[in-house]
Amino acid sequence: MYQVGFDVGGTNLKVGVVHDNLEIVASRNVAFPKGETYEKVAALMAEQVVALAKDMNIPVTDFKSIGIATAGSIDASGSIIIHAHNLGFHDVPMIDEMHKHFPKIPVYLANDADAAALAELHAGAFRGKKTAVLFTLGTGVGGGIILGGKMFKGGMGHGNELGHMIVQHGGPICTCGNRGCIESLCTATWLIQQGRKVIVEYPISMIYEKAEGDMNKVTAKIVIDSAKEGDTIALDIFNTYVDSLSSAITSVVALLDPEVVALGGGVSLAGDFLFAPVREMVKQKSFFKVYHEVVPAQLGNTAGIIGAAMLARNEEGSV
Numbered sequence: 381m382y383q384v385g386f387d388v389g390g391t392n393l394k395v396g397v398v399h400d401n402l403e404i405v406a407s408r409n410v411a412f413p414k415g416e417t418y419e420k421v422a423a424l425m426a427e428q429v430v431a432l433a434k435d436m437n438i439p440v441t442d443f444k445s446i447g448i449a450t451a452g453s454i455d456a457s458g459s460i461i462i463h464a465h466n467l468g469f470h471d472v473p474m475i476d477e478m479h480k481h482f483p484k485i486p487v488y489l490a491n492d493a494d495a496a497a498l499a500e501l502h503a504g505a506f507r508g509k510k511t512a513v514l515f516t517l518g519t520g521v522g523g524g525i526i527l528g529g530k531m532f533k534g535g536m537g538h539g540n541e542l543g544h545m546i547v548q549h550g551g552p553i554c555t556c557g558n559r560g561c562i563e564s565l566c567t568a569t570w571l572i573q574q575g576r577k578v579i580v581e582y583p584i585s586m587i588y589e590k591a592e593g594d595m596n597k598v599t600a601k602i603v604i605d606s607a608k609e610g611d612t613i614a615l616d617i618f619n620t621y622v623d624s625l626s627s628a629i630t631s632v633v634a635l636l637d638p639e640v641v642a643l644g645g646g647v648s649l650a651g652d653f654l655f656a657p658v659r660e661m662v663k664q665k666s667f668f669k670v671y672h673e674v675v676p677a678q679l680g681n682t683a684g685i686i687g688a689a690m691l692a693r694n695e696e697g698s699v
């Protein structure tokens with residue numbers, strides 16, 4: 381059987397057909413039509429579904445479900461995108477709109493971080509686990525939780541906002557308006573901000589050299605690479621980052637006692653340089669004094685498509 385999975389982001393609209401064996405057997409990728417109405421976006425998505433069926437030389441009815449992983453927040457009923465600022469979507473009835481194109485195919489909707497955790501459960505780092513937590517460390521911090529072998533959608537259906545757990549009282553201001561959230565401390569954005577301060581304050585640093593003294597050229601990778609190469613100022617920044625991230629993970633470990641925690645997103649590409657000290661600090665800080673696995677997420681760019689396609693399986697009694 382085949383399930384269709386959409387990964388809808390502010391830049392690209394990616395879609396794939398996922399076979400029961402979890403392989404993506406066909407895929408398409410088009411630019412997200414910024415500024416268009418949601419009806420037009422849904423029509424473009426429907427076109428991709430029809431084109432995929434044509435590519436595979438099968439009828440559209442062979443697709444048993446359509447799952448949509450999207451940036452932004454979903455309402456408690458799981459059918460409306462409440463806010464997805466980078467898509468320009470507010471109170472968009474996405475499932476109803478897709479049903480206008482495919483009235484007989486079940487359509488599911490989820491936040492992209494939740495879908496990524498579901499993808500890891502079926503095809504990645506969470507295979508065979510029942511309790512697991514995914515942090516995606518990028519421009520923001522997303523999070524997905526697996527409980528009882530299923531994607532946890534929140535007690536009231538609102539999902540989770542791991543990135544907005546407060547880990548530093550009075551800490552830096554967050555995108556949500558609070559202070560000291562995980563998202564204000566554990567993002568690539570935080571690393572870039574610190575790197576930019578270095579450009580102004582320490583022109584002898586490796587960060588300054590790599591960014592050619594230009595604040596706009598500072599990236600999280602430059603800060604991490606400078607730390608890897610032993611630059612003391614970059615190491616200070618990186619160690620503070622590891623301290624914050626390990627506190628965030630330890631708090632989640634205290635709450636859920638998960639079998640495994642996975643880290644994905646751009647910052648996780650720092651590899652063992654990040655994972656080794658994070659594991660050590662989580663072990664030190666953990667109340668349980670036992671080792672909780674902290675591993676890299678495995679699916680990267682395909683997580684959205686696979687997770688979206690697996691939404692049907694996550695719903696009891698379907699597919």
Ligand SMILES: [Zn+2]
Pocket residue numbers: 543544545554555556557558561562563564
């Ligand atoms: Zn916040």
